[in-house]
Amino acid sequence: MTPTSEDRRDVAARLRHEADGFRRLENELGQLTIDLGEVTAVFQDVAHFAGLDGTVRTCVLLDxxxxxxxxxxxxxxxxxxxAELKDGTRLTGVPLSCGHVVFGVSAKDMPKFCCECGSRITSGGER
Known part of the structure; x- marks a missing residue:
């Protein structure tokens, strides 16, 4: 079975939901961390390939x-x-949480994806 965009969004949503649960627990218990040096080699590899090493917060790993x-x-x-062009023309744009800006549109007319990094642009609290 080939994964679809919907399958990927579903898995990512479940990971984010779990991360939110750990964040709620952290509010009650304090930071919840994983020492990647004390877990199985496969889990260490997955975390390392995702750019994480050492001791990490559980919610950070899931996110x-x-x-x-x-x-x-x-x-x-x-x-x-x-943004001001060399000829003095001023462009207005909508800033995104990924750090990029979409110029020439309003917040209501956003494209589905960031033209710089390809992130899917979500609305409201959706992730």
Whole structure:
């Protein structure tokens, strides 16, 4: 079976949901971490290939895996970016949480994906 975009979004959503659960637990119990030196080699490899080593917060590991499977970003509410061209023309744009800006559109008319990094642009609290 070939994974579809829907399959990837579903797995990433489950990982993010689990990360949110760990964040809620951290509010009650304090930081929950994984010492990657004390887990199986396969788990160490997966974390290392995802760019994580040493001791990491559980929610950070889950969010990182979700972002690799289905990278997302969102419009930063209430902010606007302005760029000035050499000829003095001013362009306004909509800043995204991935750090990029989409110029020439309003927050209501956003494309589905960031033209710089390819992250899926989500709305509201959706990830």
């Amino acid at each position: 990182r895996l979700a972002d690799l499977i289905d990278p997302t970003c969102h419009v930063i509410p209430g902010e606007e970016a302005v």
